[in-house]
Amino acid sequence: MSARLHALANPARFARFARRILPWMAALAALCIGVGAVWGVVFAPPGATPPEGQGETVRIMYVHVPSAWMALFVYGCMALVSAGALVWRHPLGHVLARAASPIGACFTLLALATGSLWGAKMWGAWWVWDARLTSMLILFFLYLGHIALTHAFDDPGRGARAAAILALVGVVNIPIIKFSVDWWNTLHQPASIIRRSGPAIDAAMLAPLFLMIFGFTFYFFAVWLLRARAELAALRTRALRLRLLAP
């Protein structure tokens, strides 16, 4: 396993690997999201009738839940490759982390936006300082910090190493932040707005939901590989340009 990981440190070999895997990931993503979206929006049953239930609003879930899941999943991936880059000095780790964080920020923003749309309909407010919304917002800030730090240095290598440390600091802090926000929220939040024990999810909604989750995951891997290839190409361009400048 580790020998195969080290083989990928060669950029050309990684590019070949990415080129082979990418069409499969993209096709699986298109298939899962295509089927899941149509199933979820057209064929899945609506929620219970509005005053008590969620009615048609429940369909936002098919985008919201996968986005929220990806927001955390991408951070996990980013931390993993950052650890690989720091501990084993795997050169691909920094490239992958740099490629992942904007995708993660987009998924987090999508989760926040869809959550806000859902909240406007169900709670009558675009934004509520609910524990989960707040944690997601903080996660979004962490992504922004990571992106900003990556690009803050003239030497991209320095930015990548600093960002890798920040990603790992974030991993330690995310559970603490989550716990604090939950605690803060139970103290301040009037319980009338959010019912803690929503009805258990209908089995007929579960299948399209899982399809969407798988689709989003494949989509992430496809875009991740694509962006990593672009990052490698940018590094190569930079190296070539520096060589041209050298006497």
Next chain:
Amino acid sequence: MSGFGALLRRDLRLALRQGSDTATVLAFFLIVVSLFPFGVGPEPQTLSAIGAGILWVAALLAALLSLDRLFQADYEDGTLDYLLSAPAAPSLLVIAKCLAHWLTTGLPLVLLSPLLGLLLNLPSAAYPALVAGLALGTPVLTLIGAIGAALVLGARRGGVLLSLLILPLYIPVLIFGVGAVEAAAAGQGFRAHLLLLGAFLLGALALAPFVAAVALRQAAE
């Protein structure tokens, strides 16, 4: 250990002789707090209801203000390279610098806070929780800030970047610090909040110097 004492003495002496950082931070704290009555109105009830939050947010921003200088001067004049090649463990040196930073900026904030509490009409029961909470919380702010300060060394617009990096990490301290004051003002026990702040302090003391030392070594490479 001698490296620890020497660095602490040096940083304290530098801070005391230059004398500007402490005064600037305190003045900033005072000004930010006194802006709020203009923003929300001078009614004593309003101010005492949100006073804990104002004081904590202002303390947090004031602590942030001086943090980007924590390693910057040493980085620019090359002292950092010498410190890192010294026989003392780098994480110990980070603790020494953090302690000096806290003694010159955090501690004065803690001591000034009751006075600003008066301005905001804070109920008298809240003062022990405010001072104790700030005393436990401000070292955590310095320690977490040290990681950020080490990460942004050599970055463009490091100061602004620093706030983007570490303000999200300050949220737990803010929550429990304000929670302690509000619980005390409502006549409830605030021991749990202080214990949690203490736990954050111990956790930060164990982890942050190590991470900051790694970041410093990356910066010096």
